[in-house]
Amino acid sequence: MPWTNQHLKWLEDTGDIITTACGKQAPIYTFNPDMADEAALSAWAKHFRNHYCDDNEIDDLRDGTGLSRKEYLLKTKLPVQKVTAPHEKTGPATRSGDFTEILVSDFLEFNLNYWVPRTRYEFKVNPNLSENGSDVIGFKFSDDGKPKNDELMIYEVKGSLTGNKPSNRLQIAVNDSNKDRFRIAESLNAIKQRLKLKGLQQxxxxxxxxxxxxxxxxxxxxxxxxxxxxTMYSDAELNKTDTTGHVNNSALSLLVIKGDALMDLVHFLYQRAADEA
Incomplete structure (x- = not known):
């Protein structure tokens, strides 16, 4: 299997907690990869690449294009780093958004023990556009065998990986999470269809x-x-977060992840994913 959690050893709970304006608490994690750990970086790049294109399918998919594996990924599957054409104008922002969603998916699956299907990015027509629907959905089946205790977790993720003027992206995530109840049905249907297309009938x-x-x-x-x-992190801004307007406030959890030069890390990861295909 291409999936790994080796990179999550670099995701550390600081022990710090943000208390929002409404009294809800958000744990603060730091993400600081060891760029000298070649084995973990390579496993992470493979994990990341397979969200967009299964390693077992890339040769069949690129057949007829005249492109190498690396070229195929960079030209048709991965959002671009730099904009050179109108249809690529959202590419760098999509890179940022996809990275943050995948990182939170990994946290949800490997740290909180949800099952998170990896189907969201593989069937994009334009790799430079974000997918519609809920950002991250995780499933958990109860240990006591009682279906009423099964859990569906829907996460809204907002990143801010460049700049130096802090803004409260957590509040935006809360506001957009409030819309997820209207997107659950279509998101679940999309996941099911993609699983069928991938032959994962089980x-x-x-x-x-x-x-x-x-x-x-x-x-x-x-x-x-x-x-x-x-450079975009600010306790003062995050403290302003107010979740009282969320229709499912009692069932809402918060999460903050921060790290150094994250957009540089994003570009490094995409390039390594393509280089090692």
């Missing part, structure tokens, strides 16, 4: 279980995350 019933909460009740939980480069 995973389809796991998603179907959550498609009718009226007849098959479960716990519905929400999350709002902000991923920030250190």
């Amino acid at each position: 995973d389809v019933p796991k998603v179907q279980r959550f498609q009718n909460i009226g007849d098959r009740p479960y716990k519905e939980k929400y999350g709002a995350a902000s991923v920030l480069t250190n």
